[in-house]
Amino acid sequence: MKKLRYGMIGGGIDAFIGEVHRKAMALDAQFEFIAGALSSTPEKSLRSGQELSLARNYASWQEMLKSEQALSKEERIDFVVIVTPNHLHFPIAKAFASAGFNIVCDKPLVHTSQQANELKDIFQEKDIVFMLTHNYxxxxxxxxxxxxxxxxxxxxxxxxxxxxxxxxxxxxxxxxxxxxxxxxxxxxxxxxxxxxxxxxxxxxxxxxxxxxxxxxxxxxxxxxxxxxxxxxxxxxxxxxxxxxxxxxxxxxxxxxxxxxxxxxxxxx
Amino acid sequence: MKKLRYGMIGGGIDAFIGEVHRKAMALDAQFEFIAGALSSTPEKSLRSGQELSLARNYASWQEMLKSEQALSKEERIDFVVIVTPNHLHFPIAKAFASAGFNIVCDKPLVHTSQQANELKDIFQEKDIVFMLTHNYxxxxxxxxxxxxxxxxxxxxxxxxxxxxxxxxxxxxxxxxxxxxxxxxxxxxxxxxxxxxxxxxxxxxxxxxxxxxxxxxxxxxxxxxxxxxxxxxxxxxxxxxxxxxxxxxxxxxxxxxxxxxxxxxxxxx
Amino acid sequence: MKKLRYGMIGGGIDAFIGEVHRKAMALDAQFEFIAGALSSTPEKSLRSGQELSLARNYASWQEMLKSEQALSKEERIDFVVIVTPNHLHFPIAKAFASAGFNIVCDKPLVHTSQQANELKDIFQEKDIVFMLTHNYxxxxxxxxxxxxxxxxxxxxxxxxxxxxxxxxxxxxxxxxxxxxxxxxxxxxxxxxxxxxxxxxxxxxxxxxxxxxxxxxxxxxxxxxxxxxxxxxxxxxxxxxxxxxxxxxxxxxxxxxxxxxxxxxxxxx
Amino acid sequence: MKKLRYGMIGGGIDAFIGEVHRKAMALDAQFEFIAGALSSTPEKSLRSGQELSLARNYASWQEMLKSEQALSKEERIDFVVIVTPNHLHFPIAKAFASAGFNIVCDKPLVHTSQQANELKDIFQEKDIVFMLTHNYxxxxxxxxxxxxxxxxxxxxxxxxxxxxxxxxxxxxxxxxxxxxxxxxxxxxxxxxxxxxxxxxxxxxxxxxxxxxxxxxxxxxxxxxxxxxxxxxxxxxxxxxxxxxxxxxxxxxxxxxxxxxxxxxxxxx
CATH class of the missing domain: 3.30.360.10 (Dihydrodipicolinate Reductase; domain 2)
Structure with a gap:
């Protein structure tokens, strides 16, 4: 069985929940963590990725989106995990969904019902697998x-x-x-x-x-x-x-x- | 130290809380249980008292009130404990308070504020020690x-x-x-x-x-x-x-x- | 049902287990505590009994034995409870058993097997009800x-x-x-x-x-x-x-x- | 930080403790599981490795030893984890240690003191890092x-x-x-x-x-x-x-x- 390869946004140095996601996926032994933009500044992001021996270590989620899109379907990540503070869930989910990436996102997904509907339409149009994590x-x-x-x-x-x-x-x-x-x-x-x-x-x-x-x-x-x-x-x-x-x-x-x-x- | 002598109304055969009161007072070793009208019918009351070797065993609370009133201050009970179903708390408390007996009564004392005020007035007029038991x-x-x-x-x-x-x-x-x-x-x-x-x-x-x-x-x-x-x-x-x-x-x-x-x- | 009347030896001021016995018996409501020699000195014994409103308050267990023996069968205690330090269990149990009193005694009854056998013989000869308390x-x-x-x-x-x-x-x-x-x-x-x-x-x-x-x-x-x-x-x-x-x-x-x-x- | 790569002997289908070791190492995110001879028969070993997407899947520990020895120092496993039934701990540890591989082995290492001393000498001679796991x-x-x-x-x-x-x-x-x-x-x-x-x-x-x-x-x-x-x-x-x-x-x-x-x- 081929392992699924994922990238993470957020979850770097000083973060709380990203590492919990990584450990939970590691326990299943069916995932590979290969890419990420792990923090809010380029410097902190890159340093966080180095500490984790991250194969494709990006300075920002925008750079990550652009680079992963440029890769072949075989090479690029199978899904992205969004574990940033709440206000970034919507713009990042929207950008990656629009580019056709499957998404795992921490709650709350959005701040308004309008945002929720907007995302729902994109997910359907692009046939995205989307998962909102309520861990309990x-x-x-x-x-x-x-x-x-x-x-x-x-x-x-x-x-x-x-x-x-x-x-x-x-x-x-x-x-x-x-x-x-x-x-x-x-x-x-x-x-x-x-x-x-x-x-x-x-x-x-x-x-x-x-x-x-x-x-x-x-x-x-x-x-x-x-x-x-x-x-x-x-x-x-x-x-x-x-x-x-x-x-x-x-x-x-x-x-x-x-x-x-x-x-x-x-x-x- | 002289022990206080009490009578109980309710708390006979099939009752639930009367025995709890008696045991709690027994643990303190400062009370004597000497009189009672322990149940809702004369027959059941007398039978209940016999089982407990009760010294002054009455058939009804009315009989108990009358008899205890007739005793000298040295002989009569120091206080009465009311552990009947709720609706009897008020009439019994009123009758015994009016006759000058101190009272321990289970909650709820009354069903209306008017009844509460009525009792309050009697307690003050007769200088009654009144205690409502909220056990916890x-x-x-x-x-x-x-x-x-x-x-x-x-x-x-x-x-x-x-x-x-x-x-x-x-x-x-x-x-x-x-x-x-x-x-x-x-x-x-x-x-x-x-x-x-x-x-x-x-x-x-x-x-x-x-x-x-x-x-x-x-x-x-x-x-x-x-x-x-x-x-x-x-x-x-x-x-x-x-x-x-x-x-x-x-x-x-x-x-x-x-x-x-x-x-x-x-x-x- | 007539209550059983008991006397206690030991269990006065500063004692530990005597009060536990009294409370346990009080919970059963089938016993009356009417006599005692509650401590190791006459003064402390009498003071202990006064605090408990004890009807027949003795200065020593020897005095208690002598006085209770002199009473009629209807008046005297039904049994004696021995709650002294260990070394007094044997002499007191021996003395009261020899005089025909039933006994409740704390463990350990004796310090040697010889003492145990001696008591056993007295209990049988005098037809004594004897109970050794292992509370648990x-x-x-x-x-x-x-x-x-x-x-x-x-x-x-x-x-x-x-x-x-x-x-x-x-x-x-x-x-x-x-x-x-x-x-x-x-x-x-x-x-x-x-x-x-x-x-x-x-x-x-x-x-x-x-x-x-x-x-x-x-x-x-x-x-x-x-x-x-x-x-x-x-x-x-x-x-x-x-x-x-x-x-x-x-x-x-x-x-x-x-x-x-x-x-x-x-x-x- | 480069991850350490390990191989495992035992821990396949029906095994109990091998998966616990793998999960524990996965939680640390500093290890890669890349080789193994996971069971007692060639057929069961290979099937176990396929289920886990194992990169270098061997039919027996003897084959695994031979093949890993033939690899360059950069390619071969950094250490071997022995999680077989007890009687195989000694021969496998002896064989891998003699070939210079570092070892993690479940307890008990051996059945006799003589075997323990024999291994100790090999570990020292070959300068092996050896770890006996007592998980608690x-x-x-x-x-x-x-x-x-x-x-x-x-x-x-x-x-x-x-x-x-x-x-x-x-x-x-x-x-x-x-x-x-x-x-x-x-x-x-x-x-x-x-x-x-x-x-x-x-x-x-x-x-x-x-x-x-x-x-x-x-x-x-x-x-x-x-x-x-x-x-x-x-x-x-x-x-x-x-x-x-x-x-x-x-x-x-x-x-x-x-x-x-x-x-x-x-x-x-």
Whole structure:
């Protein structure tokens, strides 16, 4: 079986999630990491690639796109993995999709529904394989839970409580210049939501994936507890799902004492 | 040190919580259980008292009130413990308070604010020591938590999540005639609330006791999941407390798999 | 049902286990605590009894024996509970048994087999109900485990590992005069074994009670880790039981970090 | 940084530990897997290599040795990983070491001290980098424990209890032909010890690695509980280590209910 060859955008020195993607793919032993534009400046990108013995090490995603397009179909990457801060997901996905590359992209894909529709049209026109990564749904226990619900082992689902708690933004970490906190705190990079976009989206994804139920009504209490923070850092939401199912979704980044605590209870 | 002597109303054969009160007082070794009208019929009351070698065993709370009143101050009980179904709390408390007896009464004391005010007036006029039992606040860990909040060890309280889950009413248990389920399912005996009165009140009590904060706004989703049930069996509530503290309160008696699971998280 | 009335020897001010016995009996609501000689000096004994509102409060166990004997059968205590340091178990049990009183006594009953046989003869001659308390075997989970083994649910028992770990004697606590540590460190009061007598005996009792198997061979490593300690504070023992069952028994009072950790694994 | 290229012997279809080695190396992203003789027959070896897209896929380790030796230093593998059943560790290690290849080999390296000395001489003569894998010592928590002991944070070590329990050999699994059980049950392949070689060796390794103490005296009870089994399936051992440290080592493969439970307690 031939291995699939991929390139990565983002995931260099100081990055958080790119290495997780690379390790996960390495565990499967069916992928080769051969190209990348790994950081936000040419210098940092090239240095990051050298540390990883990267075969085709590019200074920017624009250069990478141009060079990979110029290669033969046999030589070029089979797909590109986008693991940049949120605001770059859309332009990079649009550029690579337009050039016919398959894409794996971190959530959230876009900041507006209009952008989402624009990409959808390109994916269809170019017949692109596109995958948005919500990592938690990949766990065997989640797949098993989804299967149990689907198979009716819990009967009709009455109530769901899903909770994603972190405490690392309980203080104004962005003010210190910490990279991960800084772009998340900036609406121009992170989008219009804070904790809800960053981790509430995972909670919603887990709820939807396991239950298979659509959300019909929302009553949300979003709060920004830290002085000067522009986006929500805490969310408590009452949900009404299809079929008279009630749910509570909580997501917090000011939950002191919690590292990265995602849990879901489903009552049938 | 002289032991305090008490009488109990309710808590006989088939009862649930009366024995818990008696054991808790026995552990303290400062109380003597000497009188009681332990059940809803004369026959069952007397039989219950015999099984417990009760010194002054009455057929009804009315008889008990009359007889104890007739005794000298040295002989009569020091206080009465009311552990009947909810709807009897008010008339019994009113009668014994009016006769000058001190009272320990299970929650909820009354079904309406008018009744509460009426009792308050009698207690003050007669100089009664009255205690409403919310058992969970007696635990050392709860007292410690309250102390930590009060002492400022958590700083300003930002968020509280309190949850009380049981699964024993996931089906229509009252239809089977089970005693504990039956009176709880009947609005005439239980009051206008179901799960919220029975266990949500404990969750609220825990939140208020530990945080010391008043509730200012409520957004509640109450559901009755079981066909034919007249009262709520599941509640999910967003709360705004004083001082910009946000809270979520959940109480459910259809949470299959949970026995009696009360927990609270407080984030400062 | 008439309550049984008991007297206690030991268990006064500064004592550890006497109050545990009293609370356990109070929970059952079938006992009355009416007499006692609660400490090692007349003054401390009387003061202890006053604090507990004890009806018949004696200065010494000798006085208690004499006075209770003088009472009518209806008035005198139904049984005596002996909760003194180890070396007094034998003389007190002998004296009360000889006078015809039923006895509940803490382990270890005696320090030598000769003493055990002497008591056995008195118990039989006087037709005494005698109970030696090994508290852990009273737990429902232990009874359930014993039942499961007996019922053959585990098949033939192959291996047992039982472990009782405490850390409170990791240092020379007796040197500080702490009461509980002091008598345990003194061979004249504690007997010829230290950790093995104090807690290893509970481990052995648990193993024997649950498995129902007799010990046939012993290979023991007893150590006294603390300088100046005369008795073992750590024991690791290989056991061969009946029916080719192998076991490991560990008991330690120098296991820093452990409070009172008793566990058993049984493999069939 | 250039990646190191390795070949593997064993670890093909039906194998257990080879894939674990490959995944562990893949996580480090500093190794390339380029050659192998992955199973015990030519047909199975070649099929295993094809499934893994192996660049240089050999039918046997003898062929692999011959071919890799014939390659230039730049082309040949940097080291070989031996993950076969126990009895092949020695001949393969001897052959590859004699030819100058660096070696990673699973435990146990040999069955006799004579074989160990023979290999030691070859490694020194040929200046081979040789690594014996005891996987558990690679965990950060184990390294931290070792560091804490070394730094004196626990003071003088008094007692160690190490336990490795599995239940998968509680029945005569080898009789069913199951591959993993079969070679372990055969003294010719497994060596003179059963559970002690297979997992007791890990327990010993953990104890020695963390404590840094040498074993001075051993009192061992080895048992073979399953009818017809030639090697021990349960071991309980009292140890005396340097410096008056006492230890208990238990290893069992008949511990029904345990999957793969390794734990160690160290008391200072």
């Amino acid at each position: 749904t990949g766990y065997p226990m989640v797949k098993q839970a989804r299967h149990m619900v689907k198979a009716g082992q819990l009967g009709k689902i009455r109530k769901i409580v899903v909770e994603y708690n972190q405490g690392w933004l309980a203080n104004n970490l962005a003010a210190s210049g910490q990279k991960q906190a800084s772009w998340r705190a900036d609406p121009a990079k992170s989008g219009i939501a804070g904790a809800m976009a960053d981790i509430g989206s995972h909670a919603e994804n887990l709820l939807s994936t396991i239950s298979g139920l659509k959300i019909e009504e929302i009553c949300a209490e979003l709060t920004s507890f830290v002085d000067g923070r522009l986006l929500d850092d805490d969310a408590n939401i009452l949900l009404r799902l299809e079929n008279n199912t009630k749910a509570v979704l909580m997501a917090s980044q000011i939950a002191v004492g919690e590292e990265n605590n995602l849990k879901i209870s489903i009552f049938g | 606040t007696g635990y050392p860990m709860v007292k410690q938590a309250r102390h930590m909040v009060k002492a400022g060890q958590l700083g300003k309280i930002r968020k509280i999540v309190v949850e009380y889950n049981q699964g024993w009413l996931a089906n229509n248990l009252a239809a089977s005639g089970q005693k504990q389920a039956s009176w709880r399912a009947d609005p005439a005996k239980s009051g206008i609330a179901g799960a919220m009165a029975d266990i949500g009140s404990h969750a609220e009590n825990l939140l208020s006791t530990i945080s010391g904060l008043k509730i200012e706004e409520i957004c509640a989703e109450l559901t009755s999941f079981v066909d034919g049930r007249l009262l709520d069996d599941d509640a999910n509530i967003l709360l705004r407390l004083e001082n910009n503290t946000k809270a979520v309160l959940m109480a459910s008696q259809i949470a299959v798999g949970e026995e009696n699971n009360l927990k609270i998280s407080i984030f400062g | 075997t009273g737990y429902p989970m232990v009874k359930q485990a014993r039942h499961m083994v007996k019922a053959g649910q585990l098949g033939k028992i192959r291996k047992i590992v039982v472990e009782y770990n405490q850390g409170w004697l990791a240092n020379n606590l007796a040197a500080s005069g702490q009461k509980q540590a002091s008598w345990r460190a003194d061979p004249a009061k504690s007997g010829i074994a230290g950790a093995m007598a104090d807690i290893g005996s509970h481990a052995e009792n648990l193993l024997s009670t649950i498995s129902g198997l007799k010990i046939e061979e012993i290979c023991a490593e007893l150590t006294s880790f603390v300088d100046g300690r005369l008795l073992d504070d750590d024991a690791n023992i290989l056991l061969r039981l009946e029916n080719n069952t192998k076991a490991v028994l560990m008991a330690s009072q120098i296991a820093v970090g452990e409070e009172n950790n008793l566990k058993i694994s049984i493999f069939g | 010592t690679g965990y950060p928590m184990v390294k931290q424990a070792r560091h804490m002991v070394k730094a004196g944070q626990l003071g003088k070590i008094r007692k160690i209890v190490v336990e490795y329990n599995q239940g998968w050999l509680a029945n005569n699994l080898a009789a069913s032909g199951q591959k993993q059980a079969s070679w372990r049950a055969d003294p010719a392949k497994s060596g003179i010890a059963g559970a002690m070689a297979d997992i007791g060796s890990h327990a010993e390794n953990l104890l020695s690695t963390i404590s840094g103490l040498k074993i001075e005296e051993i009192c061992a009870e080895l048992t073979s509980f399953v009818d017809g089994r030639l090697l021990d399936d349960d071991a309980n051992i009292l140890l005396r280590l340097e410096n008056n440290t006492k230890a208990v080592l238990m290893a069992s493969q008949i511990a029904v209910g345990e999957e793969n439970n390794l734990k160690i307690s160290i008391f200072g």
